[in-house]
Amino acid sequence: xxxxxxxxxxxxxxxxxxxxxxxxxxxxxxxRPGEFIAVVGPNGAGKSTLLRHLVRVIPPPxxxxxxxxxxxxxxxxxxxxxxxxxxxQSSPVYLPFTALQFVLMGRYPRMNPLVRPDDRxxxxxxxxxxxxxxxxxxxxxxDMMSGGERQKIFIAAAxxxxxxxxxxxxxxxxxxxxxxxxIQRILQSLHRERGTAVVAVTHDINFAARFSDRIVxxxxxxxxxxxxxxxxxxxxxxxxxxxxEFDYARGDGEGVFAFPRRSR
Amino acid sequence: xxxxxxxxxxxxxxxxxLLAAVVAVIAPLIGSSNVTFSDIAGVFNSEPATAAExxxxxxxxxxxxxxxxxxATLALCGLSFQAVFxxxxxxxxxxxxxxxxxxxxxxxxxxxxxxxxxxLSVTQLFAFGGALASIFLVYxxxxxxxxxxxxxxxxxxxxxxxxxxxxxxxIQFFADYAHSFSMVRWMMGSLSIVxxxxxxxxxxxxxxxxxxxxxxxxEMNLLTAGDEIARGRGVDVDRSRASIFFAVSLATxxxxxxxxxxxxxxxMIPHIMRLIVGPDHFDLAPAxxxxxxxxxxxxxxxxxxxxxxxxxxxxxxxxxxxxxxxIWLLFRHPN
Numbered sequence: 001x002x003x004x005x006x007x008x009x010x011x012x013x014x015x016x017x018x019x020x021x022x023x024x025x026x027x028x029x030x031x032r033p034g035e036f037i038a039v040v041g042p043n044g045a046g047k048s049t050l051l052r053h054l055v056r057v058i059p060p061p062x063x064x065x066x067x068x069x070x071x072x073x074x075x076x077x078x079x080x081x082x083x084x085x086x087x088x089q090s091s092p093v094y095l096p097f098t099a100l101q102f103v104l105m106g107r108y109p110r111m112n113p114l115v116r117p118d119d120r121x122x123x124x125x126x127x128x129x130x131x132x133x134x135x136x137x138x139x140x141x142x143d144m145m146s147g148g149e150r151q152k153i154f155i156a157a158a159x160x161x162x163x164x165x166x167x168x169x170x171x172x173x174x175x176x177x178x179x180x181x182x183i184q185r186i187l188q189s190l191h192r193e194r195g196t197a198v199v200a201v202t203h204d205i206n207f208a209a210r211f212s213d214r215i216v217x218x219x220x221x222x223x224x225x226x227x228x229x230x231x232x233x234x235x236x237x238x239x240x241x242x243x244x245e246f247d248y249a250r251g252d253g254e255g256v257f258a259f260p261r262r263s264r
Numbered sequence: 265x266x267x268x269x270x271x272x273x274x275x276x277x278x279x280x281x282l283l284a285a286v287v288a289v290i291a292p293l294i295g296s297s298n299v300t301f302s303d304i305a306g307v308f309n310s311e312p313a314t315a316a317e318x319x320x321x322x323x324x325x326x327x328x329x330x331x332x333x334x335x336a337t338l339a340l341c342g343l344s345f346q347a348v349f350x351x352x353x354x355x356x357x358x359x360x361x362x363x364x365x366x367x368x369x370x371x372x373x374x375x376x377x378x379x380x381x382x383x384l385s386v387t388q389l390f391a392f393g394g395a396l397a398s399i400f401l402v403y404x405x406x407x408x409x410x411x412x413x414x415x416x417x418x419x420x421x422x423x424x425x426x427x428x429x430x431x432x433x434x435i436q437f438f439a440d441y442a443h444s445f446s447m448v449r450w451m452m453g454s455l456s457i458v459x460x461x462x463x464x465x466x467x468x469x470x471x472x473x474x475x476x477x478x479x480x481x482x483e484m485n486l487l488t489a490g491d492e493i494a495r496g497r498g499v500d501v502d503r504s505r506a507s508i509f510f511a512v513s514l515a516t517x518x519x520x521x522x523x524x525x526x527x528x529x530x531x532m533i534p535h536i537m538r539l540i541v542g543p544d545h546f547d548l549a550p551a552x553x554x555x556x557x558x559x560x561x562x563x564x565x566x567x568x569x570x571x572x573x574x575x576x577x578x579x580x581x582x583x584x585x586x587x588x589x590x591i592w593l594l595f596r597h598p599n
Contacts, residue, residue, distance in 0.1 A: 057495040059411075081498025092490045094350070096543035105485050109498035113482035116546040161497065 016061035025221035034195045038208030041218035047201040055086040081109035085158030089169035095143040106160030148179025165197040273541045280554040291565045292324035296572040331564040332557035334519045337470040339556025341512045342530030347484040355531040356516040359421040360398035362525035363428030368394025388521040395517035452577030453524035473515025484545040528582040
């Protein structure tokens, strides 16, 4: 399906209302093969909603979302899932499966759903678990794990779909620094070594600036910035986006870091 | 799933299979008059049938088969509803099936209608109609609300059930004692049948429904994880759900029309099987069929022998035996 330089996603004039409230207002953006895109913006700006439209887990919006040139509303859910892995923001409280079972369930779009996954599929799932450093957790119940461990399992399950683009909704929020770093490394190696495109909604603007090729900033449902990280990581862009003041620091060879200014 | 995680399930299946075989052989021999193997062998020679032979082949055997079918169907339907609703209290009767069926039956008894289409009594016909009507009613109401959730649907089911109960009480209030007694008796459930006609009717509806549910084992696994994850993995959630609803209404409708609303099996057997074989629906679906079947055959055998020659209503027994057993299992199990 992938064609050189043909965008994976073309989003055009996407608008969406929930209960009379406009959540997305004519958003347009592209995602190309191998790109790492960070979507940033204040709480309630519509970032998660945008992501959900990309994988069509909510009712269709106004405007178009093209996946490899085809409108997602005309595709079957399985066809979308074969190209797109989605890691939602929150995981269910009750998830009785073991990590291995849950990752195997990610094979759904790639196999005959009438047949139980065989040992070959299981070996493949174990390999994916190993890739995110969770092979030792294969037989542990997912809902008994910590937030960080669970997030890795969810990424592994999405990778089991063999997606060419991975969508993540705040993958590092609520995680401790070690797990934040683990997740960042997983995404980075996925992106660099396998060329998987990544679209990550995040509140961590420094993570966004360091790892992404492009940042899309969304405020009040509209895309207010779409370009390289440098362009956003400075006054007054960040201030206008988040309605708060920032201090800036230069890292060693790693660009600019921004921190919300502490109130005095 | 892998050979290492599948091991405990394999052992459980061997045990369930063995138990099913034992129960199938022993249960028809036990009763108010015990039948021995030599009694029933007569069917293979040309001598006229003895009383024991007739009891075995015309009364006990069809009854045991019906019990197994009913138990298996209710358990599998309960399993699928628990996955679809992501609610441990969901059962085949969640969408008001038993209420609808009972209302149909009560109405038929009250009106004293006496026609029948081949094999089905008017009470059974009305019960089947009531069961189907309740599910379509609940589904229709819930769908009419924009952006309905499974919680909306569950509550609609509860509301419709209460509505039917009120109608039933209303009719009962105006019924004479004889009618009222047969209404109450119907609602307690009964597996007492003669011959194979009704076994065949239950088997046809239940096997169509159960087969449709069986084909959705992957989807039930993913629905357990929630709509968002299921969709993200590629499940056509609305279609899967609609087909499971339709399959459940057909299968339970068929069983309830003939046996009455036998409670507890559909609610508890899936939980018991989950404790034994784990959460994977590829294991759970066959386990529920075996477990539900075994459980109801055992309950029925107890029901017709405990205070023989009287029979205890089957619905009373399922809850009385199943309740304590489930609590025992809950405490025994580490998780």
